[in-house]
Amino acid sequence: MNILVCIKQVPSSTQVTVDEKTGVLNRNGVESKMNPYDLFAIEAALQLREQAGGTVTALSMGPPQAKSILEEALAMGADQACLLSDRRFAGADVVATSYTLSQGIRHLGVFDLIICGKQTTDGDTAQVGAEIAEFMDLPHAANVTSIGAIGPDHLLIDVNLEQIVQKQKILLPCLLTVEKDLNMPRLPSYRRMLARRDDQVQVLSLADFTDQDERHYGLAGSPTQVERIFPPVHEHEKHTTSGDADHVAGELLALLLRLKVTPAQTACEIR
Amino acid sequence: MQSATQLLATAESIYKVTGPEDIAWFEERFPGDRVLAGSAISEDYSHDEMGTVSRAPDILVKPVSTEEIAAVMAYASSQRLPVVVRGSGTGLVGGCVAIKGGILLDTTLMNHILEVDHENLTVTVEPGVLLMDLAAHVEAQGLFYPPDPGEKSATIAGNISTNAGGMRAVKYGVTRDYVRALTVVLPSGEIVELGSKVVKNSSGYALKDLMIGSEGTLGIITRAVLRLLPLPPKRVSILVPFARMETALETVPKIIQSKVLPTAVEFMERQTILFAEEYLGKRFPDTSAPAYLLLTFDGASQEIIDQSYRTIADLCLACGAQDVLIVDTEERHQSVWNARGTFLEAIKASTTEMDECDVVVPRNRIAEFITFTHELAELLQMRIPSFGHAGDGNLHVYVCRDDLDEATWQAKLSQAFDAMYAKSVAFGGLVSGEHGIGYAKKGYMQNQYGPVQTRLMNDIKAVFDPLNILNPGKICQ
Numbered sequence: 109m110n111i112l113v114c115i116k117q118v119p120s121s122t123q124v125t126v127d128e129k130t131g132v133l134n135r136n137g138v139e140s141k142m143n144p145y146d147l148f149a150i151e152a153a154l155q156l157r158e159q160a161g162g163t164v165t166a167l168s169m170g171p172p173q174a175k176s177i178l179e180e181a182l183a184m185g186a187d188q189a190c191l192l193s194d195r196r197f198a199g200a201d202v203v204a205t206s207y208t209l210s211q212g213i214r215h216l217g218v219f220d221l222i223i224c225g226k227q228t229t230d231g232d233t234a235q236v237g238a239e240i241a242e243f244m245d246l247p248h249a250a251n252v253t254s255i256g257a258i259g260p261d262h263l264l265i266d267v268n269l270e271q272i273v274q275k276q277k278i279l280l281p282c283l284l285t286v287e288k289d290l291n292m293p294r295l296p297s298y299r300r301m302l303a304r305r306d307d308q309v310q311v312l313s314l315a316d317f318t319d320q321d322e323r324h325y326g327l328a329g330s331p332t333q334v335e336r337i338f339p340p341v342h343e344h345e346k347h348t349t350s351g352d353a354d355h356v357a358g359e360l361l362a363l364l365l366r367l368k369v370t371p372a373q374t375a376c377e378i379r
Numbered sequence: 380m381q382s383a384t385q386l387l388a389t390a391e392s393i394y395k396v397t398g399p400e401d402i403a404w405f406e407e408r409f410p411g412d413r414v415l416a417g418s419a420i421s422e423d424y425s426h427d428e429m430g431t432v433s434r435a436p437d438i439l440v441k442p443v444s445t446e447e448i449a450a451v452m453a454y455a456s457s458q459r460l461p462v463v464v465r466g467s468g469t470g471l472v473g474g475c476v477a478i479k480g481g482i483l484l485d486t487t488l489m490n491h492i493l494e495v496d497h498e499n500l501t502v503t504v505e506p507g508v509l510l511m512d513l514a515a516h517v518e519a520q521g522l523f524y525p526p527d528p529g530e531k532s533a534t535i536a537g538n539i540s541t542n543a544g545g546m547r548a549v550k551y552g553v554t555r556d557y558v559r560a561l562t563v564v565l566p567s568g569e570i571v572e573l574g575s576k577v578v579k580n581s582s583g584y585a586l587k588d589l590m591i592g593s594e595g596t597l598g599i600i601t602r603a604v605l606r607l608l609p610l611p612p613k614r615v616s617i618l619v620p621f622a623r624m625e626t627a628l629e630t631v632p633k634i635i636q637s638k639v640l641p642t643a644v645e646f647m648e649r650q651t652i653l654f655a656e657e658y659l660g661k662r663f664p665d666t667s668a669p670a671y672l673l674l675t676f677d678g679a680s681q682e683i684i685d686q687s688y689r690t691i692a693d694l695c696l697a698c699g700a701q702d703v704l705i706v707d708t709e710e711r712h713q714s715v716w717n718a719r720g721t722f723l724e725a726i727k728a729s730t731t732e733m734d735e736c737d738v739v740v741p742r743n744r745i746a747e748f749i750t751f752t753h754e755l756a757e758l759l760q761m762r763i764p765s766f767g768h769a770g771d772g773n774l775h776v777y778v779c780r781d782d783l784d785e786a787t788w789q790a791k792l793s794q795a796f797d798a799m800y801a802k803s804v805a806f807g808g809l810v811s812g813e814h815g816i817g818y819a820k821k822g823y824m825q826n827q828y829g830p831v832q833t834r835l836m837n838d839i840k841a842v843f844d845p846l847n848i849l850n851p852g853k854i855c856q
Contacts, residue, residue, distance in 0.1 A: 295706060298702060
């Protein structure tokens with residue numbers, strides 16, 4: 109089974125700044141790491157390869173320094189890696205990103221399975237996986253919590269639908285986005301790091317793609333208009349109330365109503 | 380006036396038996412939720428985490444200030460009531476158990492961090508501050524309290540009282556190296572300030588240092604000024620799998636010799652990791668090898684750390700390591716170190732009862748010592764798992780009861796302990812590296828130190844505590 113895993117380099121911390129004009133993250137001088145959710149995707153791919161044979165290819169889009177996370181994927185056990193890097197890819201929203209990745213995947217060949225992490229810690233949209241599947245016309249499942257038996261032309265998977273876990277039989281080739289904690293990602297191996305060959309990370313640019321129309325990539329290819337972007341503000345409010353149970357319950361209910369946590373109708377029922 | 384019963388001391392006891400008037404004295408001075416007596420005291424207060432030593436106190440009191448503790452001690456002195464101090468009760472040698480009954484002082488309400496002094500790089504804390512809260516508080520300000528014992532819910536005064544060591548001792552030393560000053564209530568009720576924020580001190584006998592590691596037998600720590608370091612911004616750990624534990628441990632002296640200074644060098648067996656997985660309900664990143672070393676490097680820049688860990692990684696591979704796995708992000712550190720932090724509880728959960736040997740041996744004898752425990756396990760037909768601080772020679776060896784009957788368990792346990800402590804003496808080791816002597820290990824310590832050192836300790840104890848009311852029956856008694 110030939111598997112491709114999409115991974116992304118993200119800032120190491122939430123202390124990031126945003127370019128006010130373009131609404132794009134300032135990545136210069138910010139320490140970065142592999143998106144933690146992608147580690148589960150890599151581990152899932154490596155475990156499937158151990159069972160079914162084949163290869164694991166790691167793919168990322170980003171500036172040249174994003175090569176380091178691909179090297180990390182190789183140290184974890186991926187067979188080869190590819191970086192899509194071109195100034196014209198910069199400023200891409202989820203649609204342009206997904207389209208760029210789909211073009212890269214088409215260039216790399218045919219895969220039985222594409223695995224993505226659930227979401228990234230910087231963009232947080234959880235949409236890129238599904239959109240790649242659309243661009244590639246592949247069946248797709250999100251929130252996959254386990255990958256079970258491998259059939260000749262399908263996989264048996266568990267999908268978390270919040271209220272229920274749905275068991276699905278999904279035909280190959282397909283794309284899965286996997287949940288955090290679906291496995292325990294292995295650690296990068298120093299032996300594999302030492303054995304790494306220079307040709308294991310391939311770098312592709314727009315010139316390598318079938319569709320070379322610049323208007324489909326980067327900021328130009330992004331239908332999303334970013335009005336304003338800012339790091340989320342975390343506000344903690346602490347309320348202390350004392351008294352007998354009735355009084356405390358009354359205070360709590362009033363607070364929930366004020367914060368609109370509980371709709372008035374439900375509140376009446378509680379009363 | 381004391382009743383006849385109260386004056387009738389038991390054969391071993393020189394102490395007054397706690398009576399209703401003592402309870403009344405406490406109830407007058409402490410609010411109801413801070414003083415408990417008799418059956419109102421939870422069973423938890425009659426033992427520590429190991430649970431091998433047990434006795435309920437007569438009165439449990441939860442003071443909130445130095446002055447309250449001083450008043451309690453003045454009263455206890457006047458009445459000759461035994462007093463034992465207890466923090467979180469996470470000890471392993473019965474140090475905080477009121478083996479003579481009397482009063483148990485629980486310091487957990489004195490849990491305030493009073494000051495972080497950025498100009499002198501110190502933090503001032505009350506005794507009941509938990510190690511994990513202290514670490515988080517100073518790290519949020521870019522500062523670092525290096526001692527890192529496995530039990531993060533221990534109180535800081537408990538750590539000081541046992542001179543706790545922990546994982547980072549290889550590079551940063553132990554609790555003693557980070558105590559600048561102590562406020563101490565003496566058994567008489569007098570309050571003394573030992574040490575100060577100063578860096579150097581050549582002013583007379585080092586009473587502060589005598590207090591550290593004295594396990595609550597000389598005085599009661601009610602405030603501590605601790606030394607801080609700038610927080611090293613970068614760290615990388617490596618998890619190194621080996622086919623044999625002996626090979627892993629034989630690598631340690633070579634690491635020490637390499638002049639690269641790791642922050643921590645831990646060793647662990649696969650079985651212990653599997654117990655931790657079961658205990659936590661969480662997988663460990665690698666369980667393919669029978670033995671592992673876990674090392675951490677910290678420092679100011681990524682380049683320096685990368686260079687350090689690569690030097691040691693190459694050395695480990697040359698010494699026969701199967702691979703070197705890199706733990707370089709917060710998520711990876713958590714997946715490895717959280718498991719390491721639960722080893723004791725995980726082994727405990729794997730058996731019916733256990734007892735622990737916390738010996739410390741010269742670092743070049745660790746491999747031989749662990750091999751010896753494996754032979755001993757074979758000979759006695761019992762499980763003796765271990766883990767510990769390979770980098771500083773401090774081993775945690777657990778003798779497990781499993782399904783042995785009481786008589787066989789006691790016989791085999793004492794056989795195992797006698798053999799291990801005898802081996803430690805032969806290697807130039809000492810009875811306890813960091814958990815203390817308390818009640819459970821005093822026979823082994825007195826045996827190793829002999830009558831002269833034991834007498835000196837008792838003489839010191841008598842100077843601080845002439846009535847012998849503070850944590851009696853421990854360490855040298």
